[in-house]
Amino acid sequence: MTRNSAQPERGDARNLDFLSFGELKALLARIFRHAGASEAVAECLAANCAGCERDGARSHGVFRMPGYVSSIASGWVDAAASPRLEDVAPAFLRADAMNGFAQPALALAAPALIEKARRNGIALLAIRNSHHFSALWPDVEPFAEAGLVALTMVNSFACTVPFDGTSAVFGTNPIAFAAPRDGAPPLVADLATSAMANGDVQIAAREGFSLPPGQGVDQDGRPTIDPKAVLDGGALLTFGGYKGSAISLMIELLGAALTGGKFSYEVDWSGHPGAQTPHTGQVLILIDPDAGRDAAFAGRARALAERLGRVGVSRLPGDRRFRQRARSAAEGIGLVPADLARLRALAGPA
Amino acid sequence: MTRNSAQPERGDARNLDFLSFGELKALLARIFRHAGASEAVAECLAANCAGCERDGARSHGVFRMPGYVSSIASGWVDAAASPRLEDVAPAFLRADAMNGFAQPALALAAPALIEKARRNGIALLAIRNSHHFSALWPDVEPFAEAGLVALTMVNSFACTVPFDGTSAVFGTNPIAFAAPRDGAPPLVADLATSAMANGDVQIAAREGFSLPPGQGVDQDGRPTIDPKAVLDGGALLTFGGYKGSAISLMIELLGAALTGGKFSYEVDWSGHPGAQTPHTGQVLILIDPDAGRDAAFAGRARALAERLGRVGVSRLPGDRRFRQRARSAAEGIGLVPADLARLRALAGPA
Numbered sequence: 001m002t003r004n005s006a007q008p009e010r011g012d013a014r015n016l017d018f019l020s021f022g023e024l025k026a027l028l029a030r031i032f033r034h035a036g037a038s039e040a041v042a043e044c045l046a047a048n049c050a051g052c053e054r055d056g057a058r059s060h061g062v063f064r065m066p067g068y069v070s071s072i073a074s075g076w077v078d079a080a081a082s083p084r085l086e087d088v089a090p091a092f093l094r095a096d097a098m099n100g101f102a103q104p105a106l107a108l109a110a111p112a113l114i115e116k117a118r119r120n121g122i123a124l125l126a127i128r129n130s131h132h133f134s135a136l137w138p139d140v141e142p143f144a145e146a147g148l149v150a151l152t153m154v155n156s157f158a159c160t161v162p163f164d165g166t167s168a169v170f171g172t173n174p175i176a177f178a179a180p181r182d183g184a185p186p187l188v189a190d191l192a193t194s195a196m197a198n199g200d201v202q203i204a205a206r207e208g209f210s211l212p213p214g215q216g217v218d219q220d221g222r223p224t225i226d227p228k229a230v231l232d233g234g235a236l237l238t239f240g241g242y243k244g245s246a247i248s249l250m251i252e253l254l255g256a257a258l259t260g261g262k263f264s265y266e267v268d269w270s271g272h273p274g275a276q277t278p279h280t281g282q283v284l285i286l287i288d289p290d291a292g293r294d295a296a297f298a299g300r301a302r303a304l305a306e307r308l309g310r311v312g313v314s315r316l317p318g319d320r321r322f323r324q325r326a327r328s329a330a331e332g333i334g335l336v337p338a339d340l341a342r343l344r345a346l347a348g349p350a
Numbered sequence: 351m352t353r354n355s356a357q358p359e360r361g362d363a364r365n366l367d368f369l370s371f372g373e374l375k376a377l378l379a380r381i382f383r384h385a386g387a388s389e390a391v392a393e394c395l396a397a398n399c400a401g402c403e404r405d406g407a408r409s410h411g412v413f414r415m416p417g418y419v420s421s422i423a424s425g426w427v428d429a430a431a432s433p434r435l436e437d438v439a440p441a442f443l444r445a446d447a448m449n450g451f452a453q454p455a456l457a458l459a460a461p462a463l464i465e466k467a468r469r470n471g472i473a474l475l476a477i478r479n480s481h482h483f484s485a486l487w488p489d490v491e492p493f494a495e496a497g498l499v500a501l502t503m504v505n506s507f508a509c510t511v512p513f514d515g516t517s518a519v520f521g522t523n524p525i526a527f528a529a530p531r532d533g534a535p536p537l538v539a540d541l542a543t544s545a546m547a548n549g550d551v552q553i554a555a556r557e558g559f560s561l562p563p564g565q566g567v568d569q570d571g572r573p574t575i576d577p578k579a580v581l582d583g584g585a586l587l588t589f590g591g592y593k594g595s596a597i598s599l600m601i602e603l604l605g606a607a608l609t610g611g612k613f614s615y616e617v618d619w620s621g622h623p624g625a626q627t628p629h630t631g632q633v634l635i636l637i638d639p640d641a642g643r644d645a646a647f648a649g650r651a652r653a654l655a656e657r658l659g660r661v662g663v664s665r666l667p668g669d670r671r672f673r674q675r676a677r678s679a680a681e682g683i684g685l686v687p688a689d690l691a692r693l694r695a696l697a698g699p700a
Contacts (some may be wrong), residue, residue, distance in 0.1 A: 092471025121442025
């Protein structure tokens with residue numbers, strides 16, 4: 001999530017502790033291992049979460065670590081699960097995350113998926129029985145770095161009211177897209193089809209912010225700007241009225257019906273107090289633009305980006321993250337000392 | 351386009367002339383042939399346009415016929431073009447519409463595309479050098495009737511301002527999606543990523559309606575509710591703010607960069623007075639849900655649709671069109687006599 005995000009407060013940079021990406025990743029991996037994650041899962045999720053923090057996507061950065069730990073402790077998600085991959089058709093892979101996280105399943109599938117996309121022009125990965133508690137852009141960006149176009153969609157738990165409906169059926173159902181671009185980082189968009197991302201509502205609640213109007217309803221279905229009312233039995237609305245709702249419907253069908261996973265409204269975590277990681281289904285489509293015999297794709301993407309800049313568009317999807325990534329590489333990743341202390345406590349004895 | 355549509359006025363049903371689908375299609379085919387279309391193109395477009403009128407999608411129905419005729423007469427589009435198909439990878443087809451309409455290119459490609467999707471699990475068709483002047487749902491619905499999931503996107507001519515930008519770069523850039531559903535017609539969504547569809551702006555201008563606020567800007571970039579100001583040098587906004595703009599950006603990249611076609615801002619029809627058919631690129635992705643070894647897809651789609659009904663959603667995407675189609679089959683397709691007379695005049699001597 002980028003614009004409209006209620007980011008965690010950080011205060012003055014002079015009061016921050018700075019870690020390198022490697023240091024932060026190692027600390028987060030210790031936390032995951034201490035919580036019960038396998039070595040492979042800990043490495044995968046630590047890289048993902050540290051990457052979000054590094055890139056300034058703080059609603060999916062270290063802010064999420066207590067939620068990961070709590071969810072693993074509740075037994076809701078299996079952080080030691082080994083995903084299973086099934087090659088079901090020349091351009092179609094299925095992955096069963098075995099009630100573990102989606103990212104290790106994607107990491108397992110990625111080499112075969114890339115090979116299928118390069119051979120066939122397009123390929124699809126359907127992940128089921130998975131948990132996704134991070135941003136979606138880390139799932140697509142590496143494919144664009146490899147010259148491919150990637151599109152992914154995830155359904156989750158019922159927290160979003162369909163247009164014209166009275167109670168939540170859809171998840172926040174994000175969609176992310178990445179495309180290679182000559183001479184610049186890829187174009188990478190990531191957006192919830194709910195009016196806001198859940199992480200941003202959680203941050204607003206924690207920090208005491210109000211929501212903009214039109215984002216959510218309370219438990220009685222009445223419009224509210226109180227993030228706590230949205231989280232406590234209320235729900236989000238879809239973005240863009242009936243159009244966003246139609247896209248969210250598509251994501252439910254692809255994330256659950258196509259993968260063989262659960263619809264958002266079928267997810268019941270009431271037996272797992274402390275559970276915070278959404279049980280999800282995920283579809284990822286890779287396209288090889290060179291298969292169209294038009295190797296100019298990345299150059300054309302650059303031309304479009306330049307045109308957008310000439311009409312005043314100040315920031316293209318992904319730009320802010322790449323800028324922050326460069327800054328973090330130079331200066332380190334700044335954390336509030338109290339947050340860093342909390343992370344060290346979560347990591348257990350050294 | 352469904353909701354929010356400014357539909358043409360029709361008045362009292364007692365004053366309408368009723369035609370069967372076959373009669374309307376034959377009349378429209380005569381018009382296309384008289385305008386210079388080949389037999390194959392005339393049959394294809396007449397079925398498409400009569401189908402829109404039959405289904406109550408009147409912003410893409412017979413209202414469009416003068417635009418088709420004017421555009422063909424201007425030399426902007428070649429209604430006698432024969433599209434060419436290239437099989438470039440096991441799951442990737444390209445079509446060059448040869449400056450003709452997109453629908454004949456899609457019709458040519460469809461059998462091979464279905465076969466590729468069934469064999470590989472997913473397949474992509476990239477159409478370039480095409481014109482698309484109709485709704486998108488007719489392009490995806492037949493695939494869902496055949497048990498496949500279909501997704502398509504089209505870019506067009508610069509008439510939509512990107513979020514944070516000052517002038518038009520994107521087209522209305524619609525996206526359509528269709529999925530099979532047990533025991534009911536497929537779920538079929540079709541939406542412009544501009545705040546409104548161009549056809550609806552044209553109808554509002556013709557009928558003297560104002561637009562809702564927040565849909566468009568005038569030639570100086572100022573917000574306006576005057577449809578004529580939007581059409582006369584002004585532009586539409588994207589739906590859903592920066593999120594709709596990100597989706598429109600994806601559609602530009604897929605519709606133009608992937609297909610080898612033109613970006614919306616590269617289309618220049620100034621040398622063809624009377625031209626009305628947008629020069630487009632189009633991507634269509636077919637997924638075989640059975641490839642996921644989950645033949646239950648259509649049953650699961652039905653379960654989701656039923657759940658949406660239970661929370662008060664009164665109309666699912668496509669529902670209104672299927673209801674109107676049934677009514678038209680029973681009662682005929684009602685046309686205002688003056689409109690029917692205009693169509694007969696366009697058809698030339700019998």
